[in-house]
């Protein structure tokens with residue numbers, strides 16, 4: 001019998017991080033942008049693509065659909081070419097990466113048909129896809145849920161038509177999926193209450209390079225005038241603001257000094273404000289951000305997550321570690337996902353005093369955390385455990401780090417460059 005060992009991180013904590021880190025391209029921009037290549041048979045060259053498990057899953061999905069993909073991880077470049085020859089995104093791939101749902105819009109827009117398995121991904125709540133489905137119906141897709149698949153057909157000569165879509169709730173991938181579908185629909189589509197995330201803007205900018213006519217991306221009203229055909233393009237993926245925030249917080253939690261290069265400070269306003277409130281000395285210089293926490297005490301900060309430009313839910317777990325180590329009491333409220341506190345019990349195993357009350361965590365700061373064996377439950381939860389391990393006294397073992405590999409490029413080497421003691425063990 002083959003034994004399958006799941007990788008863990010072993011972290012020896014207590015060392016102040018000190019150094020510089022290059023920020024990678026954003027996972028949440030790379031995935032929709034990879035999938036938007038479905039909309040053309042021409043060559044799409046993507047640069048600054050992070051080397052991540054989710055990116056590899058996405059390439060596999062595109063190859064399954066018939067695209068030719070040349071992946072050069074050492075250059076951060078992917079070249080995609082050729083028309084899709086299939087319209088089925090299988091359960092095997094979709095279950096590991098929820099973002100695969102974003103194949104639905106481009107597939108039905110390009111081929112007139114799509115079958116995409118209902119998604120899996122991070123276990124952070126129910127995460128329905130009703131808004132994606134409702135929007136596509138508004139554009140003339142007929143949709144059935146059958147055998148665990150969403151089966152969509154564009155009625156009316158196989159082409160979607162424009163629609164007026166009012167999103168009941170702000171959804172990032174929902175906005176992206178519908179924006180992609182609308183690029184090839186006949187006529188004008190308006191998406192109201194659209195997500196404002198920088199990754200939506202990056203996708204729109206890539207689509208516009210491909211010949212799409214999208215206006216208003218980054219505002220709550222996006223207008224897309226459908227075109228007959230999209231062409232190829234070259235596009236560099238925007239910097240990962242969540243990776244940036246994660247390294248800044250790791251520096252602060254360990255009372256060190258960390259500079260993140262090649263990032264986009266303007267996408268991080270809400271987070272940087274909270275880090276300043278936490279008493280970090282934050283300086284911004286062009287595309288670099290430095291957090292200096294040497295000889296400074298962490299102050300507690302109250303945080304409420306919200307869609308962009310509010311405080312990102314993807315930074316909620318990491319900032320909770322700062323509050324766990326702060327000099328006082330604070331609260332962290334999660335408003336986007338209903339089950340995103342799985343890191344709390346693990347942080348408490350490390351000596352934190354955190355209490356979940358409904359969708360809020362009350363954080364009573366402690367002087368230090370202690371190394372322990374802890375378990376990752378999802379991508380950002382695992383980042384919080386790694387930060388806690390770096391700040392804690394003694395050795396921390398973080399289990400199931402495959403979650404972290406989904407979203408953080410070269411995590412061990414980047415942390416080691418900053419002076420952290422982390423290794424992958426089996």
Ligand code: UD1
Nearest residue numbers: 028099127128129130131132169170171172173174336337
């Ligand atoms: C994206 C990000 C994820 C981030 C999240 C919120 C990607 C690949 N992932 O996820 O990292 O945590 O935005 O910033 O970009 N909802 C519905 N119906 C739908 C769709 C969503 O009710 O059809 C709800 C969700 O359950 C959630 C809220 O809307 O409560 C926001 O979710 P959404 O923005 O869609 O998250 P994702 O796009 O999946």
